[in-house]
Amino acid sequence: MRKLEKLLIGALALLCIVYLTFTERNAGIHGNSKVRKSTQENSEDRQVVITPPVLRGFPSFDITGTEGKRLLYRRIQCSDEIVKPGHKIPNVIHYVWFGRLTLNAVQYYSIRSTALIQKPKFIIFHMDHPEPDGPYWERLKEEVSCLRTTYRKMPESVMGRPISLVEHKSDVARLEILSEYGGIYCDVNVFFIRALDPLMKHSAVLGKEEDRSYGNSFIMAEKNASFIQLWRSSYINFDHTRWSDHSTVMPRRLHKWFPEIPLHVEQYSMMRPNYMDGEDWLFYNNWDLRYNYCVHLYVNEPTVKDALEAILQHSESDIVTLDNTFGQLVRISLFGTPYFKVDDLDNKLLRVHSAVQCSEENVDQRIPNIIHYVWNGERIQYQHYLGVRSALQMLKPSAVYFHVLVDKDPFYQPYLMLIREVTCIKMMNQTGAMQQQLQSTISAENKKLLTSLQILEEYGGALLDLNVTMLRPSDDFFALDFAIGKKEDDFDYSVVIAKPRSSITRGWSGGIANGLRPSVALLTILQSTHETFLVNEQIVAAPQRGWFETTGAHLPFARSLSFRNSGWDSLESDRNEKELMLGTLPLGTLARSILLG
Structure with a gap:
């Protein structure tokens, strides 16, 4: 038909x-x-006189020093x-x-x-x-x-x-x-x-x-x-x-x-943010509009409609002080610019969210300085964006490969931020490789791991989970043949570093394909390999649940943090980035460390 x-x-x-x-x-x-x-x-020219905003529930600029200022349309x-x-x-x-x-x-x-x-x-x-x-x-x-x-x-x-x-x-x-x-x-x-x-x-x-x-x-x-x-x-x-x-x-x-x-x-410059991104990006955060030609407001979405009704009850002098995406849209309409006031943090964030270059150095080491992420359709959030930016900062890779295992785009704002900012990110369609694994009887989680190991065997480099945030440089790991994290009585697969065509990754993936548990398959190979390897608890640490919500919590002394199964996904981290930066929660500490140094 x-x-x-x-x-x-x-x-x-x-x-x-x-x-x-x-x-x-x-x-x-x-x-x-x-x-x-x-x-x-x-x-005659219309104008808005800036007065202290009385909006409730939506972020607004601190207008100190601009009260009474007249802004001409x-x-x-x-x-x-x-x-x-x-x-x-x-x-x-x-x-x-x-x-x-x-x-x-x-x-x-x-x-x-x-x-x-x-x-x-x-x-x-x-x-x-x-x-x-x-x-x-x-x-x-x-x-x-x-x-x-x-x-x-x-x-x-x-x-x-x-x-x-x-x-x-x-x-x-x-x-x-x-x-x-x-x-x-x-x-x-x-x-x-x-x-x-x-x-x-x-x-x-x-x-x-x-x-x-x-x-x-x-x-x-x-x-x-x-x-x-x-x-x-x-x-x-x-x-x-x-x-x-x-x-x-x-x-x-x-x-x-x-x-x-x-x-x-x-792809991204006309219909974003949209209903998939949620109303947070319109009313509680600032979408980076430098890359947009236009924005379509989905005004019939109930949450968007309710928020607009609440905002439009206020005066225009209130509305133009909104520190969110809708405020940007109104200011562009009236004044031709998204901001009438930019503070020091705004300036820093504008610089941060500009192009980030990867390393062009050819380092003589066994493991190529390449980062691999494997995506299987899960939601990409702001903390994942921070994780990728941290890896760029600490590992200084020559390339970042984003391997997609499903037949769709990672159509989330944090990913969009990454492909705009990180010039060396390359999308790699791996749906064919994943389809081969679907024919086997191993678990869905092991199918993703098996595909990931086959990618690592082909290219070599660092295979990082999206939930990993790098805290410190790890150049010494790239002088080995293989390195992996350790947790209690098992390996931590959040960080795996290996040279191309490593006998360890080849044997490990073979064991998984034959039905062995990943830990058993890897342990078996490590006991007989002649390659140099490291298994260490300091490669990756996993904070306890609730750590993110503890004011003033210290970052652990490890090369990286893995937040999988730690309550990380429950965070409302897509809210206002400036508020996050000014806060005292660990996610704010991470954001300041990664983006502002």
């Missing part, structure tokens, strides 16, 4: 593309007589060009809304950011009402000279299939509009962070939302873009009872089926 669906969509798309190539519509955007223009130009300038030289995509913003729209504060901030950052030729609302209303709409009309509204009838069917939900009608209309005119489609809760010029040379652009879907809240396309025609053609199988199939899952599927049709996908 899937093959037949693919062939049917492909054939229909080809017909649409050929037809549209030879019958281009001539009604350009600038020539549409139905377009309404706002009658007012920019009024940045004036908005629209472009004189629809398509810039070298670009394919028109610099025109499209919004679609069916029914009455009384603009709220979030929508105002969102649309204002679009106008301020992108500087489009036009911003067009396609509606079945004359225009939006409310005080925020009146403010926009005063500030944005290129604002337009145009009538568009709400579609009732697509490809002969009925559409019942207004959300699906909007989905269909946005694709029709992009096919007809080209440009940039946005939902009314998408915030712009930086101009899209680097992406305007493509035929079509989407942002990855999660493994199985691309977002349709933000779409860029040239007129008659082939991928948009393909997407529209897929609606021949539209099922109105399935919420997101054609909206977000279908474009991901089509891209996989038809890779030859031009589509550029931004």
Whole structure:
């Protein structure tokens, strides 16, 4: 059935593309007589006066020394060009809304950011009402000279299939509009962070939302873009009872089926943070927006909706002092900058979260200075980010390999921080190796260990668990053939260091494959090997449960810490990084030591 669906969509798309190539519509955007223009130009400059914030429950800046400061809204300038030289995509913003729209504060901030950052030729609302209303709409009309509204009838069917939900009608209309005119489609809760010029040379652009879907809240396309025609053609199988199939899952599927049709996908810069990251990243922490083109607020998520309602009860002077991601978005919208005040810790963290180089030295040692992490789908948290950064600091590797055993991306913010900051991280797809282990009868945990040992045997280096934090340099271990940690009456597999093609790792993995317990298999090999090895309790230490929550707890004297099975995963460490740094809990001590020295 899937093959037949693919062939049917492909054939229909080809017909649409050929037809549209030879019958281009001539009604350009600038020539549409139905377009309404706002009658007012920019009024006198708006401003916010900084006053002590009264927000409760959300982090705010210490405004000491800035009370009474007047912050002027940045004036908005629209472009004189629809398509810039070298670009394919028109610099025109499209919004679609069916029914009455009384603009709220979030929508105002969102649309204002679009106008301020992108500087489009036009911003067009396609509606079945004359225009939006409310005080925020009146403010926009005063500030944005290129604002337009145009009538568009709400579609009732697509490809002969009925559409019942207004959300699906909007989905269909946005694709029709992009096919007809080209440009940039946005939902009314998408915030712009930086101009899209680097992406305007493509035929079509989407942002990855999660493994199985691309977002349709933000779409860029040239007129008659082939991928948009393909997407529209897929609606021949539209099922109105399935919420997101054609909206977000279908474009991901089509891209996989038809890779030859031009589509550029931004992996992390458009749809993050999102519902997978949770509301903490919006309201209790600061997402590093330097790498984002835009941010889509999922305002219908209950926790997001509740937090926004609580925040928007306050004055604008309160909101602009928020020390979180939403505060950044509002400040970008009003002032064109994410911060109006940056303290010393902010400056240090901005430097810390910039590119980190790996070592280029060729050290003469038996074990190559390479770090391996093996990921099997578990959640990646902030403490894991700290662990990787600590390994970079203490081991100074020439490369970091991130071996993925499952058929999905490690789509978590701490991992995103790592691949942006650590220039030598390389993703290694090991799903094939893991599939081989799935045929065996050994336990799931041993299958991961067996795959990890085979990786270590091939490359050599240090195999670290994501729960490991390095505390001290360990150059001496790399002069051996093999080293592993020890705990009580067993080995600690959190840190394993070995040379390539080591007889120890080869024999150990062979024993596990033959059904031996990992400890028995390793002990058997170590008793007969001629290679130099070290088994030592100081290689890795495992704190007791509750250690993380003990104020002022000291770091143990060991080369590294392993927090597996120690309550580490229960920590709410994705909360505000600055608060963590200023705190007295062990995780804060680790963070300061690793990031700030």
